[in-house]
Amino acid sequence: MTTRRVRARRGEGALLREEILRAAEDLLAESGSEDALTLRAVALRAGVSTPSVYLHFADKEALVEAVCMRVWGEFGRMFRENLGGDPFLALGRCGRAYARFALEHPVQYRVLMMRATAGPGVPPAAAECFRHMVDAVSACVETRVLEGDPEELALGMWSAVHGCVSLLIAQPSFPWPRDREALIDHIVRVAGFGTAVYSRLPQTLPPSADLAAALDDFGARLASGVASGVASGVEKPRGDEPGGAGE
Amino acid sequence: MTTRRVRARRGEGALLREEILRAAEDLLAESGSEDALTLRAVALRAGVSTPSVYLHFADKEALVEAVCMRVWGEFGRMFRENLGGDPFLALGRCGRAYARFALEHPVQYRVLMMRATAGPGVPPAAAECFRHMVDAVSACVETRVLEGDPEELALGMWSAVHGCVSLLIAQPSFPWPRDREALIDHIVRVAGFGTAVYSRLPQTLPPSADLAAALDDFGARLASGVASGVASGVEKPRGDEPGGAGE
DNA sequence: ATTGTTAACCTGACGGCGTCAACCTGAGAC
């Protein structure tokens, strides 16, 4: 891609913007490191001189931000694909899809979430993405599985899933379990049921023995409810995701 | 601190290492930005020429790593201060202390957790810190509040708390609730009870209505258990933390 | 066909960064 790009026709200068963005994305994905995302490297790959990038991006930060908007867009699309059906199950599907996407695109996720963010205000693509999360939570509040302010609950659940994938990406040396898929199921379930239980908790807790007993009973009741056939209308666990955890 | 440092006596060259580390820490804390952590700035602040840093650190990464080790040490000390008493309450205290420390030292936390980590293997200070987490979880497994592999459970709970503080630090523009303390309580409780509930869940869930009812009953049972005075031995919520959530 | 305008892009330079090879210098042993 070192070949000199042919100059765009009049009025089509904006084409370069797309090519630069594509070059930046490719560079990020292929190198696997954000340090490789250099104005010089991007320009070279786009077949253009370095300062030409400034024709379409105010500075490097603006270019990176533009790349991030693409990623937010992908997250938004992913949420949209996973909505529908029982709200609590859909929430679990979204969480798992989020984690999977993040782990499949670790560099992009790094740049998106672990960079020092500049300006105030949430960019539209990010806001839309967050709105999907809130909507998914709201649906669960309507079925009374969750209780509370959907926005706050969504932030909490997002925190949990983000924490898991960001630690996996940034601190891979820790003794993570072999099975990443199971880990994600774990964290999604913890986030989902933790949020569900949270609003029902009293201010002060009973001693551990009583707490453990209450937890055991809760689990037994769920199991018997499912076994006795009350579970009509429940989605079947998908074949590729045994247990359908978190759903 | 621009004054030229007096040369160390023979055999005391290692003094410079401490001064450089201190300069780096101060620079990070005062500037509030990791970009300000420059070899040139550090050297200037230590009253020494730039390449002198290489007398004690292989490269910039090694210097940053050394700063991180200090932070891990602080985290470890913080855990040690919050252990003891009922294990599940201690776990909540640790989680809250972790989050508070992170939010009070956002730049250090950034560098520690959101940097592209280089070498393989967990450094000793980090391993010790993680061991504290695992120990705190193990104690909860012994009282039967939690079930499962302590290491995996600890990773999950760490993920949740880390996710919350790292999002707060890296994405401050999102509609976070006014009360950060309450948010931390929220996430710590979600992580704690989510983890407790997780191991009791059946593979398939009952429909939302039954699930909501079971959750309500669980909460009612906890509340009545506390109200009926069974709660002997439970720590009182601390005055500065109404609700003692998560504990 | 020629010219003028201007969008689209390039050249060359600046200061700052991490890093390195080579040099200096002064504290302390003799």
Next chain:
DNA sequence: GTCTCAGGTTGACGCCGTCAGGTTAACAAT
């Protein structure tokens, strides 16, 4: 006094983001 070498310094290299100014080619008007 002099020698040694730990404990530094000097100056340079290549890469980075950024910018002022120059160049070139597509198109409209003539």
